[in-house]
Amino acid sequence: MDYNxxxxxxxxxxxKHKVLWVLGFLATSMGYFGGFDLSDKHVFEKFHHWQYNVGxxxxxxxxxxxxxxxxxxxxxxxxxxxxxxxxxxxxxxxxLISIAGLIEGVYKIEREEPYRLGKLFKAGASFxxxxxxxxxxxxVVVVAVLFVIILPIVLAFIITPVLGVLALxxxxxxxxxxxxxxxxxxxxxxxxxxxYQTPIIQAVGEAFHLLIKxxxxxxxxxxxxxxxxxxxxxxxxxxxILFAIPIMMLATQSVWILLGSLFVxxxxxxxxxxVVEGFLGTFFNSLMTLFYLELRKLSPRGGIPTAAPEPxxx
Numbered sequence: 001m002d003y004n005x006x007x008x009x010x011x012x013x014x015x016k017h018k019v020l021w022v023l024g025f026l027a028t029s030m031g032y033f034g035g036f037d038l039s040d041k042h043v044f045e046k047f048h049h050w051q052y053n054v055g056x057x058x059x060x061x062x063x064x065x066x067x068x069x070x071x072x073x074x075x076x077x078x079x080x081x082x083x084x085x086x087x088x089x090x091x092x093x094x095x096l097i098s099i100a101g102l103i104e105g106v107y108k109i110e111r112e113e114p115y116r117l118g119k120l121f122k123a124g125a126s127f128x129x130x131x132x133x134x135x136x137x138x139x140v141v142v143v144a145v146l147f148v149i150i151l152p153i154v155l156a157f158i159i160t161p162v163l164g165v166l167a168l169x170x171x172x173x174x175x176x177x178x179x180x181x182x183x184x185x186x187x188x189x190x191x192x193x194x195x196y197q198t199p200i201i202q203a204v205g206e207a208f209h210l211l212i213k214x215x216x217x218x219x220x221x222x223x224x225x226x227x228x229x230x231x232x233x234x235x236x237x238x239x240x241i242l243f244a245i246p247i248m249m250l251a252t253q254s255v256w257i258l259l260g261s262l263f264v265x266x267x268x269x270x271x272x273x274x275v276v277e278g279f280l281g282t283f284f285n286s287l288m289t290l291f292y293l294e295l296r297k298l299s300p301r302g303g304i305p306t307a308a309p310e311p312x313x314x
Contacts, residue, residue: 024281
């Protein structure tokens with residue numbers, strides 16, 4: 001298998017068909033949630049560490065108001081948590097729909113068929129319940145596997161630290177192998193569902209067959225995508241730090257200067273992040289879909305259908 005050609009095709013497809021970046025962003029946008037504990041009872045105390053020179057006791061008065069109105073504070077926290085959960089649910093649904101839409105979009109492009117974003121989104125929505133079922137099945141399997149891997153390590157550390165370290169050294173490669181196995185089966189099953197409107201269990205079986213029969217290509221594509229994601233995460237961290245430095249410098253001056261800078265720097269950062277994430281989401285989904293098509297050339301299943309009734313290709 002020509003992996004360089006796969007990477008080039010995925011890059012060119014993603015760059016040429018920029019409308020797919022909308023789906024690409026939604027397909028990789030779940031990482032925005034988490035990282036702030038609204039249940040922390042000391043959350044308001046932390047504001048006392050702010051050393052901004054705001055006119056009068058403006059900041060302290062706001063903090064005192066929240067502290068002396070615990071019922072309103074609790075209601076506000078609950079409201080924020082509920083809104084975050086609702087937003088998470090919306091993005092989760094859009095995530096599954098967008099992945100399915102991207103897969104079908106690549107199929108259409110490969111068959112040189114016209115496509116429209118709305119129709120791809122609609123086609124992706126038609127696969128939502130199967131993708132949801134596949135996701136829930138994956139969650140159950142992953143939890144079970146983690147339990148099997150982590151429990152012996154914990155017990156080993158309880159017995160003796162030396163045995164615990166040995167168990168950890170064994171558990172790490174086992175965990176990586178599990179990530180490779182279940183990650184590739186999950187991705188291939190998604191593409192099997194969209195390509196042939198296959199039921200979930202049958203799609204998993206077909207994906208397992210493609211993995212076992214073509215273990216080396218699957219391992220190579222796993223290593224390639226893992227390496228690329230590591231490079232991207234490192235690069236994104238560096239860029240985020242570069243954006244954060246001026247904000248941190250301004251934060252030492254005044255809260256008003258900080259807020260003013262956030263209205264400029266933060267939207268710019270988010271705009272860049274959305275565009276880049278849209279491209280990357282399209283690229284990685286396209287890469288895996290093209291890889292699946294190459295596997296199907298080696299192990300054909302009647303070929304990718306040229307037309308099919310809903311749900312599926314339109």
